Amino acid sequence: MRVLIIGAAGMIGRKLTARLADGTPLGKPVEHLTLVDVVAPSSPPGFPAAELRTADLSKPGAATGLLDGRPDLIFHLAAIVSGEAEADFEKGYRVNLDGTRNLFEAIRQQSGYCPRVVFTSSVAVFGAPFPAAIGDEFHTTPLTSYGTQKAIGELLLADYSRRGFLDGVGVRLPTICIRPGLPNKAASGFFSGILREPLAGQEAVLPVSEDVRHWFASPRAAIGMVLHAATLDSGPLGWRRTLSMPGLSATVGDQIEALRRVAGEKAVRLIRREPDPAIQAIVGGWAQNFDASRATSLGFTAETSFDQIIQAHIEDELGGRIPVSA
Amino acid sequence: MRVLIIGAAGMIGRKLTARLADGTPLGKPVEHLTLVDVVAPSSPPGFPAAELRTADLSKPGAATGLLDGRPDLIFHLAAIVSGEAEADFEKGYRVNLDGTRNLFEAIRQQSGYCPRVVFTSSVAVFGAPFPAAIGDEFHTTPLTSYGTQKAIGELLLADYSRRGFLDGVGVRLPTICIRPGLPNKAASGFFSGILREPLAGQEAVLPVSEDVRHWFASPRAAIGMVLHAATLDSGPLGWRRTLSMPGLSATVGDQIEALRRVAGEKAVRLIRREPDPAIQAIVGGWAQNFDASRATSLGFTAETSFDQIIQAHIEDELGGRIPVSA
Numbered sequence: 001m002r003v004l005i006i007g008a009a010g011m012i013g014r015k016l017t018a019r020l021a022d023g024t025p026l027g028k029p030v031e032h033l034t035l036v037d038v039v040a041p042s043s044p045p046g047f048p049a050a051e052l053r054t055a056d057l058s059k060p061g062a063a064t065g066l067l068d069g070r071p072d073l074i075f076h077l078a079a080i081v082s083g084e085a086e087a088d089f090e091k092g093y094r095v096n097l098d099g100t101r102n103l104f105e106a107i108r109q110q111s112g113y114c115p116r117v118v119f120t121s122s123v124a125v126f127g128a129p130f131p132a133a134i135g136d137e138f139h140t141t142p143l144t145s146y147g148t149q150k151a152i153g154e155l156l157l158a159d160y161s162r163r164g165f166l167d168g169v170g171v172r173l174p175t176i177c178i179r180p181g182l183p184n185k186a187a188s189g190f191f192s193g194i195l196r197e198p199l200a201g202q203e204a205v206l207p208v209s210e211d212v213r214h215w216f217a218s219p220r221a222a223i224g225m226v227l228h229a230a231t232l233d234s235g236p237l238g239w240r241r242t243l244s245m246p247g248l249s250a251t252v253g254d255q256i257e258a259l260r261r262v263a264g265e266k267a268v269r270l271i272r273r274e275p276d277p278a279i280q281a282i283v284g285g286w287a288q289n290f291d292a293s294r295a296t297s298l299g300f301t302a303e304t305s306f307d308q309i310i311q312a313h314i315e316d317e318l319g320g321r322i323p324v325s326a
Numbered sequence: 327m328r329v330l331i332i333g334a335a336g337m338i339g340r341k342l343t344a345r346l347a348d349g350t351p352l353g354k355p356v357e358h359l360t361l362v363d364v365v366a367p368s369s370p371p372g373f374p375a376a377e378l379r380t381a382d383l384s385k386p387g388a389a390t391g392l393l394d395g396r397p398d399l400i401f402h403l404a405a406i407v408s409g410e411a412e413a414d415f416e417k418g419y420r421v422n423l424d425g426t427r428n429l430f431e432a433i434r435q436q437s438g439y440c441p442r443v444v445f446t447s448s449v450a451v452f453g454a455p456f457p458a459a460i461g462d463e464f465h466t467t468p469l470t471s472y473g474t475q476k477a478i479g480e481l482l483l484a485d486y487s488r489r490g491f492l493d494g495v496g497v498r499l500p501t502i503c504i505r506p507g508l509p510n511k512a513a514s515g516f517f518s519g520i521l522r523e524p525l526a527g528q529e530a531v532l533p534v535s536e537d538v539r540h541w542f543a544s545p546r547a548a549i550g551m552v553l554h555a556a557t558l559d560s561g562p563l564g565w566r567r568t569l570s571m572p573g574l575s576a577t578v579g580d581q582i583e584a585l586r587r588v589a590g591e592k593a594v595r596l597i598r599r600e601p602d603p604a605i606q607a608i609v610g611g612w613a614q615n616f617d618a619s620r621a622t623s624l625g626f627t628a629e630t631s632f633d634q635i636i637q638a639h640i641e642d643e644l645g646g647r648i649p650v651s652a
Contacts, residue, residue, distance in 0.1 A: 089434075089489065138463055139464060141484065143488065143565060145489070148485040152482075155466075155474050156478075158467065159468070239467065
């Protein structure tokens with residue numbers, strides 16, 4: 001099967017590529033893999049013949065060239081993140097909306113072609129006030145431009161699917177935790193930082209109170225969701241093509257207790273409380289809990305405890321051992 | 327106050343213009359009125375100095391020129407209808423999505439400017455399956471390209487409002503009944519036709535069964551909704567800027583009984599039953615009932631019986647008398 005990954009240089013893109021090299025998670029061998037991003041993606045181990053492309057979908061015509069090989073499966077992961085889309089209004093709409101629409105349009109203009117398109121959306125399509133658990137029929141009223149652009153992408157995905165131009169499946173990913181790599185300035189950064197840094201023997205700052213609740217899945221679970229979206233029978237979806245993914249509803253306190261169980265008190269002591277009312281206010285508007293019945297019934301899965309999320313990080317990022325406890 | 331009506335040549339646009347000429351429904355006098363459509367709007371009685379413009383918002387730059395006078399209030403009513411947007415995919419996206427986005431962008435690019443923008447959306451943003459009554463938090467999963475384009479317009483309206491570029495209020499209008507004018511080929515046409523034609527002494531065809539239920543408001547009520555959206559305090563809306571409008575949930579049987587009460591058996595006998603399974607199937611996917619609590623609490627109103635809807639037609643379109651009973 002021929003696979004195209006757009007946004008291949010990002011965290012999900014790199015992990016997805018690595019996973020595709022490890023067995024046949026799509027059920028069929030990947031005969032041709034094209035990796036695309038605005039910066040050159042790196043050549044992945046396991047795919048010596050992967051085609052590496054640099055392209056900006058928001059540029060007219062850029063998407064068309066990516067379809068030359070008629071990929072059977074397209075992962076559309078490319079987006080600028082929430083903070084950047086909020087800071088740069090025009091860039092957010094150009095990359096996240098025009099880029100997505102240009103891709104769907106380029107697919108539509110190929111005759112006799114209807115690839116599976118997996119679109120990564122986000123819980124940012126929802127905006128407070130929320131019910132106790134956000135169900136599958138709750139409306140999308142985003143409170144960021146990023147969330148707006150993702151909600152529009154979902155609508156386009158459904159309409160282009162209904163019209164037979166593509167076979168789209170959208171996944172609204174939970175907040176990914178523990179995000180590997182360096183600390184960043186995103187308002188959500190501390191959710192990963194308060195676990196990742198202590199597990200590496202480093203100090204971390206906690207800017208909110210321990211009762212803050214949010215919706216999580218590990219990077220490993222997110223890759224599982226994206227792969228399941230690539231292979232499931234889209235018939236039962238009807239034209240409601242985007243699904244809220246399962247996840248774990250947990251408080252910061254739950255995170256800390258799991259860290260204590262997995263890595264001990266010494267790790268927990270590396271978390272320094274430094275309340276930041278601005279971050280507390282932002283995070284207070286985020287989704288806390290979902291009833292993801294529809295996705296669950298279709299076979300999507302996520303972790304059910306923060307211990308599992310931490311364990312996945314130790315296995316996937318730390319080579320199976322915790323430096324701090326050494 | 328300075329008012330701009332885009333889509334002024336359509337049914338709502340013409341009735342809105344006429345209503346603006348009749349007293350001060352906006353609470354303040356209209357000092358300047360600009361009427362815009364893709365075809366030249368006609369000069370309205372009551373506004374001898376109205377500025378008549380021809381413009382296609384989907385053309386780059388066309389929207390900017392309409393903002394020269396810095397209107398305080400913009401009615402954005404322009405759209406191609408459901409059937410046309412379904413038949414011509416590209417035109418639908420060009421007019422209904424690009425046109426709307428171009429308008430909002432042109433407004434954003436004016437510095438120090440934040441006009442009230444009233445956007446007419448539609449119950450077509452919803453797609454079956456439905457709950458018994460569609461509440462204010464039900465998700466938008468349109469089953470037409472038109473509904474998709476309107477749902478995207480709602481998202482843009484909210485985001486541009488949140489960012490402070492405009493002060494948007496969206497109204498999801500019920501199916502307008504009795505729509506004046508000639509019969510048309512729209513799947514929904516019979517809802518008006520089975521009343522309008524008999525009231526005018528003409529035969530009408532009923533292609534569906536009498537238990538078909540749908541959501542209605544008169545043209546007069548729709549104008550009232552659009553005017554209320556123009557003047558209400560948008561603060562209580564937060565960033566949920568589009569509201570499902572109140573309406574009347576009624577069956578075809580209810581319509582016929584009301585016709586009998588208002589115009590007598592002779593009128594009812596002019597309805598000829600000619601079942602059309604294709605139309606029955608289309609109409610079966612449409613919204614039947616709403617719980618429009620939010621709009622109602624904000625002062626939006628509609629008719630509560632089909633007798634009132636028929637009476638509004640007799641008063642507004644037939645000069646107060648029913649030809650058939652003559």
